[in-house]
Amino acid sequence: MTSSEALLPSTRRALLHRIATAQSEGRAPSVVAAVLRDGQIAWSGSRSCVDGHAPDADTQFRIGSITKTFTAVLVLRLRDEGLLDLDDPLEKHLPGTGAGAATVFQLLGHSAGLAAETPAPWWERTPGTVRPGLDDVLGEQPQMHPAGRSHHYSNPGYTLLGSLVEALRGASWAEVLHREILEPLGMDRTTPEPQAPHAGGWAVHPWADVMLPEPTEDLGLMAPAGQLWSTTTDLLRFASFLARGDDRVLRASSVEEMRTPSAPAEAGDWAGAYGLGLQAVRREDRTLLGHTGSLPGFLAALWFSVEDDVAAVVLTNATSGPLTGAVAADLVQIVAEAEPRIPEPWRPLPDVDEELLALAGPWYWGTHAYVLKLAAERGLELQPLRGAGRSARFRVCPDGTWTGLNGYYAGETLRVVRADDGTVDHLDLGSFVFTREPYDTGASIPGGVAEGGWRGLAI
Template structure:
């Protein structure tokens, strides 16, 4: 057991207890976990069935479908470079697949209608050479439902995305991954093949305390869906990137786009959703982002909270056993709840646009009162002052308008409408008129204002 001194002893004790319980009750040969806070590894811990052989932050485990998030980042890089649009049909860039009508975005968010798995035999336990062509991955009837209508997790969909990366880059998926993500982020212990020290994959008998080694196959064309080996140290670096962005790989706004829901969740699964290569789950009043993964012999989960700036990784070498997703979430919450983030000191703005400052304060949509606030980043925030109303943040545009960033007004335009003498008449937000007074008689309100004005109940 190792840990830094960045957390209180009671917090470290709670983390160790959770990891020890997971390894013991989950009956897994070994389990390693790590938590990051404020960009630093705050705690690491491990348990093993072999005394003195606990894995550490440099020990590789297979991470399965966490690989998909790396593939998604490569696709988003292509989008940011203008080499594709997320709305492009696959046929535009990768003709002849038989599913060319599905879009890049649908593949990223698992809403393309493709099957979850390849045709038999079970792809995770057979060599990739068993499926040398895309047709072998997709099968004769690859579309189960109409594209775009529902979320249905698809491993073959990420084979298509990996092949798309290779086609547009003119290089192998593994080489593009190394060059464009792993090297810039310093993830030299994340590799397509295992490099010592690494854990071996095991199946534990469900009714007896005995084990069976699992094969570690090269997945071939399926590699972009689940090939990678990694460590807790490397995955925490990846988590920091996914939370904040890194201009060497993908900017902050693009990784934020990956976290946004891409398709409706399955009926009854309202606690979780899927973005573009990232899963999202609700834990109380928090949203955690990341991905889980499994391959025969291995389980893995990475979760991070942008708001708390905390991330947790759990890796285990068992086909089934501990729920690494639950354990990783609980490790994150132990730290976030026991030692909440210390806010940065409040500081005034370095300067302010007086005309912009004059727009702040109360505004009325009909009789609903809102407040417009100037944010530290130069944006605006509209907040209802009572329970009724819609909130939104806005960013400035070069033409003097503002674009909504979230909620009901995401993508909508906020305009300041002035009279001929330059006085602010009202705010126009997607055709909704906001005035300084409720139904201001001097403002251009659609439908006008009754000439009799406000009145009481006549007796």
């Protein structure tokens, strides 16, 4: 991955200051970070407690639960190939787990109601051989909450998804991951086991400036929930894919589906949501997508903003220390606000459909004024002309209707209704009638229009 146009010196200094502050105040052995802008690496930097030994963009750190996003991509690939449906119960493809009533969709979005952790001992600090079977991962009571009602984060849930991938692919999770994601995206420094150069994991004493090395365990069946090691360069490649899609791995529409909230947030947590293997948070007026991760000795975060086309990765080798999620969010914000994205030039549509052009302009739902605009590839956009209202984008369908893509009208059908003489009578949007004039007396409006038409107030 090549570098983009250089950031301004003041922006670079602000980025370095942020990670330097994080390393110092968070008392971390080392911190490495990088920023992606316009699909290219725009900045990278690091800090270390040992002079001359700061990590670089090729140094591996353990990324913990960012691994889950990779597992989710593998599952979405199975769906896109028709090997499963997201509404399928797990039992259909992976029988005998004890959690088979959970759907694939619920497992991806942590709404299956499964326990957050495995039974003791602490899975992150013990070898995977302690849990040789799914029964050892799930325990005697895997279901802790009603399925489908709310988000409850579950590490064992992603073990089940990893086992699902293995069952349908006939190969290990690690093999499938390498073949279907890492190799196509050129992520040759992302591996299940550490490969030099890599950081060592440390615990820093909470009340003294001393350190203790953390064990590095192979997580076994829990690997799909948190096993991977990676670098800032590789993770920015992954961030670019998550923002744009890549037909070699997963099409853009499926990646967009991953970014869509999948379950109600937990009570009191209205600033964040979870899609399918991706977290979403609101930072002021900005939506950040990605994932955070932690394992003993390591903290990691990856955030990207689709609207700003900026992504940031922060990795550190401390069990507790810098809040990498907050730091990565700050890096995105620094770049997005200091050097805002330059809009693409306005360009006219490649061709004009006179019949479609005739639909453009003002329309009225009752007395509410809207405007219908043409978009690329015969798409349409509906927006309120003033005040509050329901905006929507529409994709044209082969039968000449349009399907809503977002908001209230997502999935709803927009069609043109014509009079006997072929002229346009009204637009039907999910049964709502839009006419060229408010309560047009010449159009077919449910309930009709009062005789005598519009009138003033007689005194």
